[in-house]
Amino acid sequence: MLMSLPTTQTAIASPARRSPLVSLSAPVHPPGPGEIVVLVQWTASTPLDLHRADGGLGITAYPSLLGDGGAAGEIVAVGPGGDLKGLTVGERVMVFAFRGPKEANHQEYMTIPAFLVSRIPSGLTYPEAATIPVNLVTVFHSVTKDLELELPWPVPGGGWAPKHARTPILIWGASSSVGVFALQVLRHWGYENLLAVSSSRHHVYLESVGATACFDYTQPGVEDKILEHVRMVPSSVGKGSMIPYILDCIGSVKGTLGPLTKIARRGTRVAVMLPVIVRDATDEDEPVYEGDVSKVLPGQWADGVTLHGVRTHFYLENEFFKEKLMSEIVPALVEQGVVKPNKYRVVEGATVLERAQKALDLLRQRAVSGERLVWKIPDA
Numbered sequence: 001m002l003m004s005l006p007t008t009q010t011a012i013a014s015p016a017r018r019s020p021l022v023s024l025s026a027p028v029h030p031p032g033p034g035e036i037v038v039l040v041q042w043t044a045s046t047p048l049d050l051h052r053a054d055g056g057l058g059i060t061a062y063p064s065l066l067g068d069g070g071a072a073g074e075i076v077a078v079g080p081g082g083d084l085k086g087l088t089v090g091e092r093v094m095v096f097a098f099r100g101p102k103e104a105n106h107q108e109y110m111t112i113p114a115f116l117v118s119r120i121p122s123g124l125t126y127p128e129a130a131t132i133p134v135n136l137v138t139v140f141h142s143v144t145k146d147l148e149l150e151l152p153w154p155v156p157g158g159g160w161a162p163k164h165a166r167t168p169i170l171i172w173g174a175s176s177s178v179g180v181f182a183l184q185v186l187r188h189w190g191y192e193n194l195l196a197v198s199s200s201r202h203h204v205y206l207e208s209v210g211a212t213a214c215f216d217y218t219q220p221g222v223e224d225k226i227l228e229h230v231r232m233v234p235s236s237v238g239k240g241s242m243i244p245y246i247l248d249c250i251g252s253v254k255g256t257l258g259p260l261t262k263i264a265r266r267g268t269r270v271a272v273m274l275p276v277i278v279r280d281a282t283d284e285d286e287p288v289y290e291g292d293v294s295k296v297l298p299g300q301w302a303d304g305v306t307l308h309g310v311r312t313h314f315y316l317e318n319e320f321f322k323e324k325l326m327s328e329i330v331p332a333l334v335e336q337g338v339v340k341p342n343k344y345r346v347v348e349g350a351t352v353l354e355r356a357q358k359a360l361d362l363l364r365q366r367a368v369s370g371e372r373l374v375w376k377i378p379d380a
């Protein structure tokens, strides 16, 4: 069914690298078969906004519409036929959409295929919902593809446990949005030896969502403390201080990969969120990124460590996840309370442009700790 839609809308865009954001008029795209149109209510700003606005990451032409950090709103039109996953006009949905202007999250109307959409379970608000899809999908993708750990769906019953239930898994950057979802997902699937690294103010919360032990990366010697912990606590691997699986939720050369070279041993798989941050964006400096994790810190990794750069935008190559992850698995986990929305901060502002710019500035100032930035799209 095609409802009457406006032909143009307001969208937030980057006009040039490291320039203030602009609001502009963009087309509204009528839905094709299998597509829906969402009237966006809330959107989330994530580090990828900063990577794009300041680093030009993935931008081929300006002005470039922004927003791929998750959004939530109401379905106002559905396409003529195709696989609409049973979605209908009027339903509240949350989306993970990232493939160009039609899908840009920081605009009034997004036109997207139904397989990138989850129904919002009752009781969840739009700002809560906007925090969920992107990094929950990131966790499924990175854990199964890059770490090659099993997350079978549905979770088998009858006392099933994953092969690596007791193997140490280190989650560095555990208070990040990716890290918090990683703990909740891995715990639900029966992984019991989850070592979390964050600043200490988040440790109580991280233990409540699945961390077995927490370590403070702001303290000197944290690498030795982690290795000592693994030596003292028996694991199913039983090889001294070996940690076979590491999820680097940040991907910073100095902040995470440097310390991880002291922890990873022969046989360790390290999955790193891309892009690797060689230099952070600041008001004075342009950021520097690296897309090939094998080029980072050459000669500093132990022989036999394997590095895997996480690229969630390829998760649709997994046909099962394409069909089930957003449509079925994400809403079920939220509905069952297995996954809670991220803590969030509402970014206020008189106009949509002001809210978008403020959120970007907060990211650049690295003022985000253990929370997602969310803001309203409609001005009225």
Ligand SMILES: NC(=O)c1ccc[n+]([C@@H]2O[C@H](COP(=O)([O-])OP(=O)(O)OC[C@H]3O[C@@H](n4cnc5c(N)ncnc54)[C@H](OP(=O)(O)O)[C@@H]3O)[C@@H](O)[C@H]2O)c1
Pocket: 046, 047, 048, 051, 134, 135, 138, 172, 173, 174, 175, 176, 177, 178, 179, 197, 198, 199, 200, 202, 217, 249, 250, 251, 252, 254, 255, 256, 273, 274, 275, 310, 311, 312, 313, 368, 369, 370, 371
């Ligand atoms: N390639 C992909 O598929 C993919 C997918 C998703 C995300 N990413 C990338 O992954 C990164 C994280 O994304 P996000 O949305 O989860 O970020 P986020 O929630 O905004 O991350 C903020 C958190 O990072 C933590 N942090 C910063 N430096 C740290 C360090 N050196 N060690 C430990 N923790 C540190 C802070 O922890 P404290 O407050 O405890 O200090 C803060 O809570 C971003 O660069 C993003 O672009 C990539």
